[in-house]
Amino acid sequence: MGTITLAEAVKLKSILTKKVHELSSELQRVAFVQVEKGEDPKPSKRLLTEVDTELEDVRKDIRILDKLVYRANIDHFLSFKGEEYAIVEAIELATQLRARAATYKEFAQAEKEEIQYGYSDGTTVYRVALFEPEEYRLKAVELEKDAHKLSNLINAKNYTIEIDFDDSKYF
Template identity: 90%
Template sequence: MGTITLAEAVKLKSILTKKVQELLPELQRVAFVQVEKGEEPKPSKRLLTEVEADLEDIRKDIRLLDKLVYRANIDHTLPFKDEEYAIVEAIEYATQLRARAATCKEFAQAEQEEIQYGYSDGTTVYRVALFDPEEYRLKATELEKDAHKLSNLINAKNHTIEIDFDDSKYF
């Protein structure tokens, strides 16, 4: 059996998933034909059973890739900010960093104080930020940098890990 990198496995799974989406309409096309009454149906160039077999092979390979990728993402680690993270944990951490950065960006856009209209008759109401928007702008920048660094570490690690999978059917 051949080997591929974890990065190649992730890309291949995406390719195979797309291939399944292409085969499903073909499955419908080869399953039915329209004929005039009394005419014999002319089968398609590919038989229904051939398309079904292709789909099953690809689906089986997707399941195997999932298992291998998940296992590699659990078994392999990478260092980030003086801690060691399993790849799966690092992926989630990068996602969380991006979410935190987005929230900080929203707060960074806030005015320190702004008048609120339509809240009260004859009384001026203000919306006051209980934080410094500039601090949140800087925090967002740092969180985004960390997310990018972590993503780069994950990508680099994915190119060094090899898994046992023969991709010769697809490449």
């Protein structure tokens, strides 16, 4: 059996998922033909059973790849800001950092104080930020940098990990 890097496995999973969609469409196309009454149907270039078998083989390979990728993401660790993270945890942390940065960007765009119209007759109502928007802009920049750094560490780590999978059917 061959080996591939974890990074190659992630890319291959994407390719196989696309192949499943293509084979599913082909399965629908080869399953039926239009014929005039009394005429014999002309079969497609590939038989329904051939396409179905290939589809199931690809689906099985996806399941195997998933298992291997999940295992590697749990068993391998990387260091970030003085802490050790399993890859799966690092992936989630990068996602959370990006979400937090997005929230902080919204805060950064807020006005420190703005008049709210239509709330009350004769009384002026203000919306007042209980924070400094510029501070949150700077925090957002730092969070995005951290997310990028962490993503780069994950990608680099993915090229160092090998898993047992024969990709010769696809490459």
